[in-house]
Amino acid sequence: MIDSKQKGMIFNVQKFSVHDGAGIRTLVFLKGCPLRCRWCSNPESQLFKPERAYNPNRCLTAEVCGRCAKACNEGGVTLIDGLICFDRSKCTDCGSCVNACPTGSQTVYGYEMTVGEIIKKVEEDDVFYSRSGGGLTLSGGEALAQPEFSLALLREAKRHRLATAIETCGVYPTEVLAEACKYLDELIFDIKHLDDEKHKKFTGGSNEQILKNIQYVFENFPSLPVTVRTPVIPGFNDTEEEIMAIRRFVPLRDNVQYEVLTYHRLGSPKYGYLGRPYLLGDVKADDDFMRQIRAKLREYQG
Structure with a gap:
């Protein structure tokens, strides 16, 4: 090559x-x-390989944003008591939440x-x-x-x-x-x-x-x-x-x-x-x- x-x-x-x-x-x-x-x-x-990460310090919160939870169809990103929670066991690495996140709170390394x-x-x-x-x-x-x-x-x-x-x-x-x-x-x-x-x-x-x-x-x-x-x-x-x-x-x-x-x-x-x-x-x-x-x-x- x-x-x-x-x-x-x-x-x-x-x-x-x-x-x-x-x-x-x-x-x-x-x-x-x-x-x-x-x-x-x-x-x-x-x-x-690429690896999913979630940085809550960059998150705008569900009250202000919440786009990642709306974008995820697998239940990997959900709202619990108003907080955005990321469940790795349900993540399929589709990238929907990453693409929806405006701050890089939801991201992929690699x-x-x-x-x-x-x-x-x-x-x-x-x-x-x-x-x-x-x-x-x-x-x-x-x-x-x-x-x-x-x-x-x-x-x-x-x-x-x-x-x-x-x-x-x-x-x-x-x-x-x-x-x-x-x-x-x-x-x-x-x-x-x-x-x-x-x-x-x-x-x-x-x-x-x-x-x-x-x-x-x-x-x-x-x-x-x-x-x-x-x-x-x-x-x-x-x-x-x-x-x-x-x-x-x-x-x-x-x-x-x-x-x-x-x-x-x-x-x-x-x-x-x-x-x-x-x-x-x-x-x-x-x-x-x-x-x-x-x-x-x-x-x-x-």
Whole structure:
């Protein structure tokens, strides 16, 4: 298939990002992820298919609107004591309530786009990339969990002379990453923990392939700029011993950076919209520890 016609499942295209690669970037968020991290801030990214959501905070209420309940013929959206209620067990994904909703309270996470459609949207901001050194970043979910689509998108981006980056959890065959690296200007790679059992408990998957993949990059693409990131999660990896073990695993090179990310709960309301529990509870980041570990990292890096 011609790369520009390849289709993939995404859930957002976010413009003007400055934290996901060099310069000003457009992020393409792909659906589907092999991990189930308890702290995931994008739970709508986890499934490979479109997913219904209901955000009551955007709802105009039945008194003002009520269009969704009128549009639903399956009993999935009803009025109970004047309140709009969404019953997932009766939803047939027909989209009637979503189309009727004027505010996005009733919505669907996930839709198909072709590579060509995405490149056209990304190129709308080409002037900002040329001035800032930015470009296209693939994120997710896990972008390389849709390998044919993501690789086609990277190839097409290079044909259009767009700088490319990818944010990845590293869980896929090494040959997929090897092919992607041929078309990348920057790799942003998560290492969450070195202990496999703890990694399985908190993310739902082993770290074996993750560590194998990043070692492959270090050995076979030594000139590729790499940023390794670790989200510091309370109760999971929030000790100096655990963080410094990851830092020592990552080589000290001019083109390899290491960052720790402070835990946040910004994505937790979306679990309610999707009808799921937020598994990490009410834990909070330790700001004092984050200051201390960043100082320790600066000292280690010289």
